[in-house]
Ligand SMILES: [Zn+2]
C-alpha cells in the first residue's frame with residue numbers, strides 16, 4: 436500500500452492537542468456517566484429479577500449492538516472531519532488520528548484518557564433510557580441500552596488491551612475466547628489504508644459489515660451528497676482519492692460445511708388417515 440503515498444498528521448502535534456481542558460472534560464464525563472448508569476440500573480433492577488430471560492436477551496443484544504456502534508463511531512471519526520473542529524475534533528477525532536500514526540500511544544493512556552470520551556458520548560443515551568416508561572417494551576429498551584453503554588464503556592479498554600504486548604493473563608484468556616477484541620483480529624484494521632474492520636468492542640460484526648460493503652456504501656452516499664472525500668484528513672487527499680475509487684477486493688469464499696448424514700425412519704408412505 437506504499438504506492439498510495441499516505442500522508443498523516445505529525446504525531447507530536449496530535450499529542451499536544453490533549454490539553455488540560457480536555458482532561459477536565461473527560462474527568463467530568465466519567466463522573467457523570469457513572470452516576471447516570473447507577474440511576475438507570477436502579478430503575479431496571481426490580482424487573483431484571485422478575486423477568487430474567489427477557490433481561491438476558493436485552494443484555495446480549497445490547498452487547499452486539501455496542502460492537503456495531505463502536506464500528507460506526509470509529510468509522511465516522513476515522514473517515515470524516517479534522518482534529519481542528521470545535522469540541523468533537525479535539526475530544527473524538529484527534530485520538531483516532533493519533534491512533535493510526537502511533538498505535539502504541541493508546542497503551543500509555545491512563546484510565547481517564549482511555550475512557551473519558553466514551554463516557555461523554557454514552558451519558559445522555561443512558562439518561563434517556565432511565566426516563567423510559569416502566570412497561571415491558573420500556574424495560575427491554577432500557578436494559579438493552581444499559582448493556583450498550585456498559586460495553587461502550589469497556590470498548591476503549593478492550594481496544595487498549597488489543598494493542599498491549601503483554602496484557603494481563605485474564606485479558607488474554609478473554610481475547611482468545613473471542614469475548615473481547617482479539618489483537619490478531621484488530622490488526623486487520625491497522626493495515627493501510629485503515630478502511631475496514633472498524634468494530635472494536637469484540638469485532639463480531641466486522642466480517643459481516645465487510646461482506647455487506649456497509650461502510651463503503653455509506654461513504655459513497657455521503658460523497659455523492661456532500662462532495663467530501665472519505666479519510667482525506669487521515670491519509671492525505673491523493674491516497675484518499677485512490678482508496679475511494681478502488682473497487683472492493685473479491686470476497687473470500689465461506690468455508691464449506693459438510694453436513695453429517697443421519698438415517699431417518701421412512702415416514703413418507705405412512706399417511707395419516709383422516710378421522
Ligand atoms: Zn481506525
Ligand SMILES: [Zn+2]
Pocket residue numbers: 534538594598621625
Ligand atoms: Zn487500534
